Amino acid sequence: MTRPLQLVTGGTGFIGSALTLALLDRGHAVRVFDNNFRGRNHRLATAKGALEMVEGDIRDEAQVARATEGVHTVHHLAFINGTRHFYEIPDQVLDVGTRGALSTLKAALEKGVKRYVLASSSEVYQTPERVPTDETERILLPDVTNPRYSYAGGKIISELLTLNYLRASSVEGVIFRPHNVFGPDMGFEHVVPELARKMFDLSAGFTKKAIDLPIQGQGTETRAFCFVDDAVEQIIACAEKGGAGEIYHIGDTAERSILDLVEAMARVYGIKVTVVPGPLRPGGTPRRCPDIAKVRALGASPKVGFEAGLERTLAWYADHFTNNF
Template structure:
Protein backbone atom coordinates (compact mmCIF):
# COMPACT_ATOMS: atom_id res chain seq x y z
CA UNK A 1 0.00 0.00 0.00
CA UNK A 2 1.37 3.43 -0.96
CA UNK A 3 2.36 5.91 1.72
CA UNK A 4 0.28 9.04 2.32
CA UNK A 5 1.70 12.55 2.00
CA UNK A 6 -0.04 15.85 2.67
CA UNK A 7 1.16 18.96 0.84
CA UNK A 8 0.00 22.25 2.31
CA UNK A 9 -0.07 24.93 -0.35
CA UNK A 10 -0.45 22.28 -3.04
CA UNK A 11 -2.25 24.77 -5.27
CA UNK A 12 0.76 27.07 -5.20
CA UNK A 13 3.54 27.20 -7.76
CA UNK A 14 6.15 24.85 -6.26
CA UNK A 15 3.46 22.94 -4.38
CA UNK A 16 1.57 21.95 -7.53
CA UNK A 17 4.71 20.72 -9.28
CA UNK A 18 5.56 18.74 -6.13
CA UNK A 19 2.04 17.26 -6.03
CA UNK A 20 2.34 16.06 -9.63
CA UNK A 21 5.74 14.51 -8.92
CA UNK A 22 4.49 12.73 -5.79
CA UNK A 23 1.53 11.25 -7.68
CA UNK A 24 3.85 10.02 -10.44
CA UNK A 25 6.12 8.48 -7.80
CA UNK A 26 3.22 6.45 -6.41
CA UNK A 27 2.38 8.37 -3.23
CA UNK A 28 -1.17 8.70 -1.93
CA UNK A 29 -1.42 12.49 -2.09
CA UNK A 30 -3.60 14.95 -0.21
CA UNK A 31 -3.54 18.71 -0.69
CA UNK A 32 -4.44 21.36 1.90
CA UNK A 33 -5.05 24.71 0.23
CA UNK A 34 -7.70 27.38 0.76
CA UNK A 35 -6.86 28.64 -2.76
CA UNK A 36 -6.54 32.19 -1.39
CA UNK A 37 -3.32 32.32 -3.44
CA UNK A 38 -3.37 28.87 -5.00
CA UNK A 39 -5.11 27.45 -8.04
CA UNK A 40 -6.24 23.80 -8.22
CA UNK A 41 -5.98 23.88 -12.02
CA UNK A 42 -2.20 23.78 -11.59
CA UNK A 43 -2.44 20.08 -10.73
CA UNK A 44 -5.52 19.33 -12.87
CA UNK A 45 -3.76 16.54 -14.77
CA UNK A 46 -3.51 14.47 -11.56
CA UNK A 47 -6.59 15.82 -9.75
CA UNK A 48 -8.37 12.46 -9.84
CA UNK A 49 -5.48 11.02 -7.80
CA UNK A 50 -5.45 13.83 -5.21
CA UNK A 51 -7.60 14.28 -2.11
CA UNK A 52 -8.25 18.02 -1.77
CA UNK A 53 -8.96 19.75 1.55
CA UNK A 54 -9.93 23.38 0.87
CA UNK A 55 -9.30 24.53 4.42
CA UNK A 56 -7.21 27.30 5.89
CA UNK A 57 -3.69 26.31 6.98
CA UNK A 58 -4.31 28.25 10.22
CA UNK A 59 -7.22 25.93 11.14
CA UNK A 60 -5.63 23.27 13.35
CA UNK A 61 -8.77 21.15 13.73
CA UNK A 62 -9.22 20.93 9.97
CA UNK A 63 -5.55 20.10 9.53
CA UNK A 64 -5.72 17.23 11.98
CA UNK A 65 -8.46 15.62 9.87
CA UNK A 66 -6.44 16.14 6.70
CA UNK A 67 -3.21 14.82 8.25
CA UNK A 68 -4.68 11.56 9.58
CA UNK A 69 -2.66 8.59 8.36
CA UNK A 70 0.08 10.64 6.70
CA UNK A 71 3.70 9.54 6.66
CA UNK A 72 4.90 13.06 5.98
CA UNK A 73 3.51 16.57 5.83
CA UNK A 74 5.25 18.88 3.36
CA UNK A 75 4.39 22.39 4.47
CA UNK A 76 4.64 24.85 1.58
CA UNK A 77 1.59 27.04 2.26
CA UNK A 78 2.51 30.75 2.32
CA UNK A 79 1.58 34.13 0.88
CA UNK A 80 4.46 34.66 -1.53
CA UNK A 81 5.03 37.31 -4.19
CA UNK A 82 7.10 40.42 -3.55
CA UNK A 83 4.20 42.79 -4.20
CA UNK A 84 2.19 41.01 -1.51
CA UNK A 85 4.94 41.57 1.07
CA UNK A 86 4.44 45.33 0.72
CA UNK A 87 0.64 45.34 0.37
CA UNK A 88 -0.48 42.40 2.56
CA UNK A 89 2.08 42.11 5.39
CA UNK A 90 -0.53 41.19 8.01
CA UNK A 91 -1.80 38.25 5.96
CA UNK A 92 1.75 37.22 5.04
CA UNK A 93 2.71 37.08 8.73
CA UNK A 94 -0.49 35.35 9.86
CA UNK A 95 -0.23 32.57 7.33
CA UNK A 96 3.51 32.27 7.93
CA UNK A 97 3.54 32.08 11.71
CA UNK A 98 0.07 30.92 12.75
CA UNK A 99 0.09 28.45 9.87
CA UNK A 100 3.38 26.96 11.04
CA UNK A 101 2.06 26.58 14.60
CA UNK A 102 -1.14 24.95 13.37
CA UNK A 103 0.75 22.56 11.06
CA UNK A 104 3.23 21.48 13.75
CA UNK A 105 0.49 20.97 16.36
CA UNK A 106 -1.83 19.16 13.95
CA UNK A 107 0.95 16.86 12.80
CA UNK A 108 1.84 16.07 16.37
CA UNK A 109 -1.76 15.31 17.33
CA UNK A 110 -2.32 13.24 14.19
CA UNK A 111 0.82 11.18 14.80
CA UNK A 112 2.62 12.24 11.59
CA UNK A 113 6.26 11.04 11.83
CA UNK A 114 7.95 13.33 9.28
CA UNK A 115 7.75 17.07 8.59
CA UNK A 116 9.25 19.01 5.68
CA UNK A 117 9.01 22.81 5.83
CA UNK A 118 9.64 25.30 3.04
CA UNK A 119 11.58 28.37 4.15
CA UNK A 120 13.12 30.98 1.83
CA UNK A 121 16.31 32.74 0.80
CA UNK A 122 14.63 35.86 2.22
CA UNK A 123 15.77 34.81 5.72
CA UNK A 124 19.23 36.17 4.88
CA UNK A 125 18.22 39.55 3.38
CA UNK A 126 21.78 40.89 3.10
CA UNK A 127 23.99 37.81 3.39
CA UNK A 128 27.54 38.35 4.61
CA UNK A 129 28.94 35.54 2.43
CA UNK A 130 28.31 34.87 -1.29
CA UNK A 131 27.75 32.05 -2.22
CA UNK A 132 25.79 31.75 1.01
CA UNK A 133 26.02 28.58 3.15
CA UNK A 134 23.16 27.42 5.37
CA UNK A 135 25.18 28.22 8.50
CA UNK A 136 25.40 32.03 8.41
CA UNK A 137 23.21 34.12 10.74
CA UNK A 138 19.69 34.98 9.62
CA UNK A 139 18.84 38.67 9.36
CA UNK A 140 15.86 40.98 9.78
CA UNK A 141 17.37 44.47 9.21
CA UNK A 142 14.29 46.66 9.70
CA UNK A 143 11.08 45.56 11.38
CA UNK A 144 9.34 48.74 10.18
CA UNK A 145 9.66 47.68 6.54
CA UNK A 146 6.77 45.44 5.40
CA UNK A 147 9.14 43.92 2.83
CA UNK A 148 10.49 41.76 5.64
CA UNK A 149 7.11 40.31 6.65
CA UNK A 150 7.77 37.21 4.55
CA UNK A 151 11.36 36.61 5.63
CA UNK A 152 10.47 37.32 9.26
CA UNK A 153 7.57 34.88 9.14
CA UNK A 154 9.83 32.23 7.67
CA UNK A 155 12.44 32.71 10.40
CA UNK A 156 9.67 32.16 12.93
CA UNK A 157 8.42 29.07 11.07
CA UNK A 158 11.91 27.56 11.17
CA UNK A 159 12.07 28.09 14.93
CA UNK A 160 8.63 26.54 15.32
CA UNK A 161 9.47 23.49 13.21
CA UNK A 162 12.81 22.76 14.87
CA UNK A 163 12.12 23.75 18.46
CA UNK A 164 8.40 23.90 19.18
CA UNK A 165 7.92 20.49 17.56
CA UNK A 166 11.29 18.89 18.20
CA UNK A 167 10.12 16.15 20.59
CA UNK A 168 7.29 14.92 18.41
CA UNK A 169 8.71 14.06 14.99
CA UNK A 170 10.98 11.33 13.68
CA UNK A 171 12.40 13.64 11.02
CA UNK A 172 12.17 17.41 10.52
CA UNK A 173 13.80 19.04 7.51
CA UNK A 174 13.79 22.59 6.15
CA UNK A 175 14.67 23.68 2.64
CA UNK A 176 15.43 27.26 1.62
CA UNK A 177 14.57 27.72 -2.06
CA UNK A 178 16.39 30.41 -4.02
CA UNK A 179 14.48 32.15 -6.83
CA UNK A 180 12.56 29.21 -8.26
CA UNK A 181 10.93 29.93 -11.61
CA UNK A 182 8.98 28.18 -14.34
CA UNK A 183 5.68 28.07 -16.23
CA UNK A 184 2.55 29.12 -14.32
CA UNK A 185 4.48 30.60 -11.39
CA UNK A 186 2.02 33.46 -10.90
CA UNK A 187 2.22 37.10 -11.92
CA UNK A 188 3.94 38.93 -9.03
CA UNK A 189 7.52 37.75 -9.46
CA UNK A 190 10.34 39.31 -11.44
CA UNK A 191 10.51 36.59 -14.12
CA UNK A 192 6.87 36.71 -15.30
CA UNK A 193 6.78 40.49 -14.97
CA UNK A 194 9.90 40.81 -17.14
CA UNK A 195 8.49 38.31 -19.66
CA UNK A 196 5.12 40.04 -19.98
CA UNK A 197 6.73 43.47 -20.27
CA UNK A 198 9.18 42.18 -22.92
CA UNK A 199 6.25 40.75 -24.89
CA UNK A 200 4.60 44.16 -24.64
CA UNK A 201 7.78 45.84 -25.92
CA UNK A 202 7.84 43.48 -28.88
CA UNK A 203 4.18 44.12 -29.65
CA UNK A 204 4.53 47.93 -29.48
CA UNK A 205 7.87 48.09 -31.24
CA UNK A 206 9.23 50.02 -28.26
CA UNK A 207 12.24 48.47 -26.51
CA UNK A 208 12.40 50.88 -23.53
CA UNK A 209 12.51 48.66 -20.44
CA UNK A 210 12.73 50.39 -17.02
CA UNK A 211 13.84 48.29 -14.05
CA UNK A 212 14.11 48.84 -10.31
CA UNK A 213 17.73 49.38 -9.28
CA UNK A 214 20.75 49.78 -11.53
CA UNK A 215 20.67 46.22 -12.88
CA UNK A 216 23.86 45.08 -11.14
CA UNK A 217 21.84 43.40 -8.38
CA UNK A 218 22.31 39.65 -8.59
CA UNK A 219 20.26 36.51 -8.07
CA UNK A 220 20.52 32.86 -9.05
CA UNK A 221 17.62 31.14 -10.78
CA UNK A 222 16.55 27.50 -10.42
CA UNK A 223 13.95 25.83 -12.63
CA UNK A 224 10.98 24.39 -10.75
CA UNK A 225 11.52 20.76 -11.86
CA UNK A 226 15.03 20.92 -10.43
CA UNK A 227 13.60 22.33 -7.20
CA UNK A 228 11.14 19.44 -6.87
CA UNK A 229 13.94 16.96 -7.55
CA UNK A 230 15.84 18.65 -4.75
CA UNK A 231 12.96 18.39 -2.29
CA UNK A 232 12.55 14.69 -2.99
CA UNK A 233 16.29 14.06 -2.74
CA UNK A 234 16.44 15.92 0.56
CA UNK A 235 13.53 13.94 2.00
CA UNK A 236 14.89 10.57 0.87
CA UNK A 237 18.58 11.10 1.66
CA UNK A 238 18.84 14.07 4.02
CA UNK A 239 19.16 14.09 7.79
CA UNK A 240 16.94 14.93 10.75
CA UNK A 241 16.97 18.56 11.96
CA UNK A 242 18.86 19.70 8.87
CA UNK A 243 18.55 22.74 6.58
CA UNK A 244 19.28 22.58 2.86
CA UNK A 245 19.61 25.19 0.12
CA UNK A 246 17.80 24.35 -3.10
CA UNK A 247 18.79 26.61 -5.96
CA UNK A 248 21.41 27.33 -8.58
CA UNK A 249 24.92 28.47 -7.69
CA UNK A 250 25.24 30.50 -10.91
CA UNK A 251 25.02 34.17 -9.91
CA UNK A 252 23.57 36.54 -12.51
CA UNK A 253 22.76 40.25 -12.66
CA UNK A 254 19.18 41.39 -13.07
CA UNK A 255 20.24 43.26 -16.20
CA UNK A 256 21.54 40.05 -17.74
CA UNK A 257 18.29 38.30 -16.82
CA UNK A 258 16.36 41.03 -18.67
CA UNK A 259 18.68 40.72 -21.68
CA UNK A 260 18.24 36.94 -21.81
CA UNK A 261 14.47 37.18 -21.57
CA UNK A 262 14.48 39.81 -24.31
CA UNK A 263 16.58 37.58 -26.56
CA UNK A 264 14.20 34.65 -26.06
CA UNK A 265 11.17 36.85 -26.72
CA UNK A 266 12.92 38.28 -29.78
CA UNK A 267 13.48 41.92 -28.80
CA UNK A 268 16.67 43.79 -27.86
CA UNK A 269 15.58 45.58 -24.70
CA UNK A 270 16.77 49.07 -23.82
CA UNK A 271 17.21 48.42 -20.09
CA UNK A 272 16.95 51.66 -18.10
CA UNK A 273 17.98 51.73 -14.42
CA UNK A 274 15.65 53.17 -11.79
CA UNK A 275 15.36 53.68 -8.06
CA UNK A 276 15.78 50.64 -5.82
CA UNK A 277 12.89 49.87 -3.44
CA UNK A 278 13.61 49.99 0.27
CA UNK A 279 14.84 46.61 1.45
CA UNK A 280 16.26 45.51 -1.90
CA UNK A 281 18.92 42.80 -1.56
CA UNK A 282 22.07 43.60 -3.57
CA UNK A 283 23.37 40.05 -4.06
CA UNK A 284 21.94 36.59 -3.53
CA UNK A 285 23.38 33.23 -4.49
CA UNK A 286 23.35 29.99 -2.46
CA UNK A 287 26.13 27.58 -1.68
CA UNK A 288 24.57 24.22 -2.63
CA UNK A 289 27.46 22.01 -1.50
CA UNK A 290 25.31 20.33 1.14
CA UNK A 291 22.70 19.24 -1.41
CA UNK A 292 25.51 18.20 -3.74
CA UNK A 293 26.69 15.72 -1.11
CA UNK A 294 23.24 14.09 -1.36
CA UNK A 295 23.76 13.70 -5.11
CA UNK A 296 21.62 16.63 -6.28
CA UNK A 297 22.44 19.51 -8.60
CA UNK A 298 20.33 21.61 -10.99
CA UNK A 299 20.02 20.07 -14.46
CA UNK A 300 17.98 22.61 -16.44
CA UNK A 301 20.10 25.37 -18.02
CA UNK A 302 18.75 28.88 -17.46
CA UNK A 303 18.11 29.63 -21.14
CA UNK A 304 16.24 26.34 -21.54
CA UNK A 305 14.11 26.99 -18.46
CA UNK A 306 13.44 30.59 -19.48
CA UNK A 307 12.41 29.47 -22.98
CA UNK A 308 9.81 27.11 -21.46
CA UNK A 309 8.61 29.86 -19.14
CA UNK A 310 8.40 32.49 -21.91
CA UNK A 311 6.43 30.05 -24.08
CA UNK A 312 3.88 29.51 -21.30
CA UNK A 313 3.40 33.21 -20.58
CA UNK A 314 3.21 34.05 -24.27
CA UNK A 315 0.34 31.57 -24.60
CA UNK A 316 -1.37 32.63 -21.35
CA UNK A 317 -0.60 36.36 -21.28
CA UNK A 318 -4.27 37.31 -21.41
CA UNK A 319 -5.36 34.88 -18.67
CA UNK A 320 -7.11 36.32 -15.66
CA UNK A 321 -5.32 35.20 -12.44
CA UNK A 322 -7.35 32.85 -10.26
CA UNK A 323 -7.11 35.31 -7.35
CA UNK A 324 -5.73 38.75 -6.51
CA UNK A 325 -2.68 37.40 -4.64
CA UNK A 326 -1.24 35.43 -7.58
Protein backbone atom coordinates in the same frame (compact mmCIF):
# COMPACT_ATOMS: atom_id res chain seq x y z
CA MET B 1 1.79 -0.25 -5.05
CA THR B 2 0.98 3.18 -3.57
CA ARG B 3 3.71 4.60 -1.38
CA PRO B 4 3.09 6.43 1.94
CA LEU B 5 0.53 9.26 2.02
CA GLN B 6 1.98 12.76 1.64
CA LEU B 7 0.25 15.98 2.69
CA VAL B 8 1.19 19.09 0.70
CA THR B 9 -0.10 22.34 2.19
CA GLY B 10 -0.20 25.07 -0.41
CA GLY B 11 -0.41 22.29 -2.97
CA THR B 12 -2.13 24.36 -5.66
CA GLY B 13 0.59 27.00 -5.49
CA PHE B 14 3.47 27.26 -7.91
CA ILE B 15 6.05 25.10 -6.16
CA GLY B 16 3.44 23.12 -4.23
CA SER B 17 1.68 21.93 -7.38
CA ALA B 18 4.96 20.95 -9.02
CA LEU B 19 5.90 19.02 -5.89
CA THR B 20 2.48 17.34 -5.81
CA LEU B 21 2.77 16.17 -9.42
CA ALA B 22 6.29 14.86 -8.82
CA LEU B 23 5.21 12.92 -5.73
CA LEU B 24 2.30 11.40 -7.65
CA ASP B 25 4.67 10.39 -10.44
CA ARG B 26 6.73 8.55 -7.83
CA GLY B 27 3.71 6.52 -6.74
CA HIS B 28 2.74 8.38 -3.58
CA ALA B 29 -0.80 9.06 -2.54
CA VAL B 30 -1.02 12.83 -2.08
CA ARG B 31 -3.49 14.98 -0.16
CA VAL B 32 -3.44 18.68 -1.02
CA PHE B 33 -4.60 21.29 1.49
CA ASP B 34 -5.12 24.81 0.16
CA ASN B 35 -7.62 27.66 0.15
CA ASN B 36 -6.50 28.91 -3.28
CA PHE B 37 -5.69 32.43 -2.07
CA ARG B 38 -2.80 32.36 -4.55
CA GLY B 39 -3.00 28.76 -5.69
CA ARG B 40 -4.96 27.52 -8.70
CA ASN B 41 -6.56 24.09 -9.11
CA HIS B 42 -5.78 24.08 -12.84
CA ARG B 43 -2.10 23.53 -11.98
CA LEU B 44 -3.07 19.98 -10.98
CA ALA B 45 -5.25 19.31 -14.04
CA THR B 46 -2.78 16.72 -15.35
CA ALA B 47 -2.59 14.88 -12.02
CA LYS B 48 -2.81 11.13 -12.17
CA GLY B 49 -2.90 8.64 -9.33
CA ALA B 50 -4.17 8.98 -5.80
CA LEU B 51 -4.78 12.72 -5.38
CA GLU B 52 -7.16 14.10 -2.75
CA MET B 53 -8.05 17.80 -2.58
CA VAL B 54 -9.01 19.42 0.72
CA GLU B 55 -9.99 23.08 0.79
CA GLY B 56 -9.39 24.87 4.07
CA ASP B 57 -7.62 27.57 6.05
CA ILE B 58 -4.12 26.64 7.20
CA ARG B 59 -4.74 28.61 10.41
CA ASP B 60 -7.69 26.39 11.39
CA GLU B 61 -6.22 23.74 13.70
CA ALA B 62 -9.22 21.41 13.45
CA GLN B 63 -9.22 21.45 9.64
CA VAL B 64 -5.48 20.87 9.50
CA ALA B 65 -5.67 18.02 12.03
CA ARG B 66 -8.31 16.25 9.91
CA ALA B 67 -6.20 16.70 6.80
CA THR B 68 -3.21 15.13 8.59
CA GLU B 69 -4.95 11.84 9.45
CA GLY B 70 -2.95 8.88 8.14
CA VAL B 71 -0.16 11.06 6.72
CA HIS B 72 3.47 9.90 6.63
CA THR B 73 5.09 13.21 5.54
CA VAL B 74 3.81 16.77 5.84
CA HIS B 75 5.23 19.16 3.25
CA HIS B 76 4.32 22.58 4.64
CA LEU B 77 4.46 25.14 1.82
CA ALA B 78 1.31 27.17 2.55
CA PHE B 79 2.25 30.84 2.92
CA ILE B 80 1.37 34.20 1.36
CA ASN B 81 4.05 34.91 -1.25
CA GLY B 82 4.48 37.77 -3.71
CA THR B 83 6.38 40.97 -2.93
CA ARG B 84 3.29 43.14 -3.41
CA HIS B 85 1.54 41.27 -0.60
CA PHE B 86 4.45 41.83 1.79
CA TYR B 87 3.93 45.58 1.48
CA GLU B 88 0.12 45.63 1.24
CA ILE B 89 -1.03 42.96 3.73
CA PRO B 90 1.90 42.27 6.07
CA ASP B 91 -0.47 41.41 8.93
CA GLN B 92 -1.99 38.57 6.93
CA VAL B 93 1.43 37.37 5.76
CA LEU B 94 2.57 37.03 9.38
CA ASP B 95 -0.74 35.58 10.56
CA VAL B 96 -0.75 32.83 7.93
CA GLY B 97 2.96 32.17 8.38
CA THR B 98 2.93 31.87 12.15
CA ARG B 99 -0.41 30.18 12.76
CA GLY B 100 0.05 27.94 9.73
CA ALA B 101 3.31 26.61 11.15
CA LEU B 102 1.74 26.10 14.56
CA SER B 103 -1.32 24.28 13.25
CA THR B 104 0.66 21.93 11.01
CA LEU B 105 3.24 21.18 13.71
CA LYS B 106 0.57 20.44 16.29
CA ALA B 107 -1.22 18.15 13.83
CA ALA B 108 2.03 16.36 12.95
CA LEU B 109 2.66 15.66 16.65
CA GLU B 110 -0.92 14.56 17.34
CA LYS B 111 -1.33 12.33 14.28
CA GLY B 112 1.95 10.41 14.42
CA VAL B 113 3.50 11.92 11.30
CA LYS B 114 6.97 10.56 10.50
CA ARG B 115 8.47 13.53 8.63
CA TYR B 116 7.71 17.26 8.64
CA VAL B 117 9.25 19.27 5.79
CA LEU B 118 9.14 23.06 6.06
CA ALA B 119 9.51 25.44 3.13
CA SER B 120 11.48 28.45 4.34
CA SER B 121 13.15 31.03 2.08
CA SER B 122 16.42 32.65 1.08
CA GLU B 123 14.78 35.89 2.26
CA VAL B 124 15.81 35.00 5.83
CA TYR B 125 19.34 36.17 4.97
CA GLN B 126 18.42 39.57 3.46
CA THR B 127 21.89 40.72 2.37
CA PRO B 128 24.16 37.77 3.21
CA GLU B 129 27.70 38.33 4.40
CA ARG B 130 29.06 35.54 2.16
CA VAL B 131 28.26 34.76 -1.45
CA PRO B 132 27.91 31.94 -2.41
CA THR B 133 25.97 31.47 0.80
CA ASP B 134 25.78 28.21 2.73
CA GLU B 135 23.31 27.18 5.40
CA THR B 136 25.47 28.44 8.29
CA GLU B 137 24.98 32.08 7.23
CA ARG B 138 23.41 34.27 9.91
CA ILE B 139 19.76 35.23 9.41
CA LEU B 140 18.64 38.82 9.81
CA LEU B 141 15.73 41.26 9.93
CA PRO B 142 17.43 44.63 9.38
CA ASP B 143 14.37 46.84 9.90
CA VAL B 144 11.25 45.63 11.69
CA THR B 145 9.38 48.77 10.56
CA ASN B 146 9.61 47.75 6.88
CA PRO B 147 6.53 45.66 5.99
CA ARG B 148 8.54 43.79 3.36
CA TYR B 149 10.12 41.78 6.16
CA SER B 150 6.75 40.32 7.17
CA TYR B 151 7.59 37.45 4.82
CA ALA B 152 11.13 36.84 6.06
CA GLY B 153 9.95 37.27 9.65
CA GLY B 154 7.23 34.67 9.16
CA LYS B 155 9.75 32.25 7.68
CA ILE B 156 12.21 32.77 10.56
CA ILE B 157 9.42 32.17 13.08
CA SER B 158 8.38 29.03 11.19
CA GLU B 159 11.93 27.70 11.30
CA LEU B 160 12.21 28.36 15.04
CA LEU B 161 8.88 26.66 15.68
CA THR B 162 9.80 23.63 13.56
CA LEU B 163 13.18 23.09 15.19
CA ASN B 164 11.91 23.55 18.74
CA TYR B 165 8.45 21.95 18.60
CA LEU B 166 9.94 18.78 17.12
CA ARG B 167 13.20 18.76 19.07
CA ALA B 168 12.11 16.23 21.70
CA SER B 169 9.58 14.36 19.54
CA SER B 170 9.70 11.39 17.19
CA VAL B 171 8.73 13.59 14.22
CA GLU B 172 11.73 14.26 11.97
CA GLY B 173 11.81 17.90 10.90
CA VAL B 174 13.65 19.08 7.78
CA ILE B 175 13.85 22.66 6.50
CA PHE B 176 14.63 23.82 2.96
CA ARG B 177 15.37 27.36 1.81
CA PRO B 178 14.60 27.87 -1.90
CA HIS B 179 16.47 30.51 -3.91
CA ASN B 180 14.69 32.25 -6.81
CA VAL B 181 12.71 29.35 -8.21
CA PHE B 182 11.02 30.14 -11.54
CA GLY B 183 8.92 28.34 -14.12
CA PRO B 184 5.69 28.37 -16.15
CA ASP B 185 2.57 29.63 -14.37
CA MET B 186 4.48 30.95 -11.36
CA GLY B 187 2.17 33.93 -10.92
CA PHE B 188 2.81 37.53 -11.91
CA GLU B 189 4.46 39.16 -8.88
CA HIS B 190 8.04 37.97 -9.46
CA VAL B 191 10.87 39.32 -11.57
CA VAL B 192 10.66 36.91 -14.55
CA PRO B 193 6.89 37.26 -15.17
CA GLU B 194 7.00 41.00 -14.41
CA LEU B 195 9.70 41.52 -17.04
CA ALA B 196 7.92 39.22 -19.48
CA ARG B 197 4.72 41.24 -19.09
CA LYS B 198 6.56 44.51 -19.72
CA MET B 199 8.32 43.10 -22.79
CA PHE B 200 5.06 41.84 -24.23
CA ASP B 201 3.18 45.09 -23.62
CA LEU B 202 5.94 47.47 -24.73
CA SER B 203 6.58 45.48 -27.92
CA ALA B 204 2.83 45.22 -28.69
CA GLY B 205 2.89 41.45 -28.53
CA PHE B 206 6.47 41.25 -29.88
CA THR B 207 5.55 43.04 -33.10
CA LYS B 208 8.00 45.86 -32.25
CA LYS B 209 11.54 44.55 -32.32
CA ALA B 210 13.18 47.23 -30.15
CA ILE B 211 11.93 48.62 -26.84
CA ASP B 212 13.03 50.68 -23.84
CA LEU B 213 12.45 48.62 -20.69
CA PRO B 214 12.12 50.29 -17.25
CA ILE B 215 13.48 48.15 -14.41
CA GLN B 216 13.94 48.50 -10.68
CA GLY B 217 17.53 49.38 -9.76
CA GLN B 218 20.51 49.49 -12.09
CA GLY B 219 20.30 45.87 -13.17
CA THR B 220 23.55 44.95 -11.42
CA GLU B 221 21.70 43.13 -8.66
CA THR B 222 22.29 39.38 -8.89
CA ARG B 223 20.31 36.22 -8.30
CA ALA B 224 20.80 32.52 -9.04
CA PHE B 225 17.65 31.36 -10.83
CA CYS B 226 16.56 27.74 -10.41
CA PHE B 227 14.01 26.08 -12.69
CA VAL B 228 11.09 24.60 -10.79
CA ASP B 229 11.65 20.99 -11.92
CA ASP B 230 15.22 21.14 -10.61
CA ALA B 231 14.01 22.67 -7.35
CA VAL B 232 11.43 19.93 -6.83
CA GLU B 233 14.02 17.20 -7.30
CA GLN B 234 16.07 18.81 -4.55
CA ILE B 235 13.06 19.25 -2.26
CA ILE B 236 12.16 15.57 -2.56
CA ALA B 237 15.76 14.61 -1.82
CA CYS B 238 15.55 16.68 1.38
CA ALA B 239 12.22 15.12 2.30
CA GLU B 240 13.40 11.55 1.74
CA LYS B 241 17.07 11.71 2.71
CA GLY B 242 17.58 14.90 4.69
CA GLY B 243 18.76 14.63 8.27
CA ALA B 244 16.38 15.43 11.10
CA GLY B 245 16.86 19.01 12.25
CA GLU B 246 18.88 19.91 9.16
CA ILE B 247 18.51 22.89 6.82
CA TYR B 248 19.16 22.66 3.06
CA HIS B 249 19.48 25.19 0.26
CA ILE B 250 17.42 24.64 -2.87
CA GLY B 251 18.65 26.35 -6.01
CA ASP B 252 21.25 26.77 -8.71
CA THR B 253 24.78 28.13 -8.42
CA ALA B 254 25.03 30.26 -11.57
CA GLU B 255 24.88 33.87 -10.38
CA ARG B 256 23.31 36.23 -12.91
CA SER B 257 22.66 39.95 -12.87
CA ILE B 258 19.23 41.32 -13.70
CA LEU B 259 20.83 42.77 -16.85
CA ASP B 260 21.94 39.26 -17.80
CA LEU B 261 18.41 38.02 -17.19
CA VAL B 262 16.92 40.77 -19.36
CA GLU B 263 19.35 39.96 -22.19
CA ALA B 264 18.53 36.24 -21.99
CA MET B 265 14.79 36.96 -22.06
CA ALA B 266 15.18 39.35 -25.01
CA ARG B 267 17.03 36.65 -26.97
CA VAL B 268 14.23 34.16 -26.35
CA TYR B 269 11.58 36.68 -27.41
CA GLY B 270 13.59 37.91 -30.41
CA ILE B 271 13.61 41.59 -29.47
CA LYS B 272 16.23 44.22 -28.66
CA VAL B 273 15.93 45.77 -25.21
CA THR B 274 17.43 48.99 -23.87
CA VAL B 275 17.25 49.00 -20.09
CA VAL B 276 16.03 52.14 -18.28
CA PRO B 277 17.18 51.98 -14.63
CA GLY B 278 14.84 53.08 -11.86
CA PRO B 279 14.58 53.20 -8.07
CA LEU B 280 14.69 50.02 -5.99
CA ARG B 281 11.99 49.35 -3.42
CA PRO B 282 13.53 49.43 0.08
CA GLY B 283 14.50 46.06 1.51
CA GLY B 284 15.88 44.32 -1.57
CA THR B 285 19.30 42.71 -1.52
CA PRO B 286 22.02 43.46 -4.10
CA ARG B 287 23.38 39.93 -4.38
CA ARG B 288 22.18 36.39 -3.72
CA CYS B 289 23.56 32.99 -4.75
CA PRO B 290 23.39 29.76 -2.75
CA ASP B 291 25.95 27.10 -2.02
CA ILE B 292 24.03 23.86 -2.67
CA ALA B 293 26.76 21.38 -1.71
CA LYS B 294 24.63 20.06 1.12
CA VAL B 295 21.68 19.06 -1.07
CA ARG B 296 24.05 17.78 -3.77
CA ALA B 297 25.39 15.37 -1.16
CA LEU B 298 21.87 13.90 -1.03
CA GLY B 299 22.13 13.11 -4.74
CA ALA B 300 20.22 16.08 -6.16
CA SER B 301 21.54 18.77 -8.48
CA PRO B 302 20.08 20.90 -11.32
CA LYS B 303 19.42 18.98 -14.55
CA VAL B 304 17.13 21.17 -16.70
CA GLY B 305 19.14 24.32 -16.11
CA PHE B 306 18.51 28.02 -16.60
CA GLU B 307 18.44 28.33 -20.40
CA ALA B 308 16.06 25.44 -21.11
CA GLY B 309 13.92 26.39 -18.14
CA LEU B 310 13.72 30.01 -19.27
CA GLU B 311 12.58 29.00 -22.76
CA ARG B 312 9.79 26.86 -21.32
CA THR B 313 8.78 29.58 -18.88
CA LEU B 314 8.71 32.41 -21.41
CA ALA B 315 6.78 30.29 -23.91
CA TRP B 316 4.07 29.78 -21.28
CA TYR B 317 3.86 33.50 -20.50
CA ALA B 318 3.88 34.54 -24.15
CA ASP B 319 0.97 32.17 -24.80
CA HIS B 320 -0.87 33.42 -21.73
CA PHE B 321 -0.43 37.10 -22.62
CA THR B 322 -1.41 36.50 -26.25
CA ASN B 323 -4.58 34.68 -25.28
CA ASN B 324 -5.49 37.39 -22.76
CA PHE B 325 -4.38 40.41 -24.83
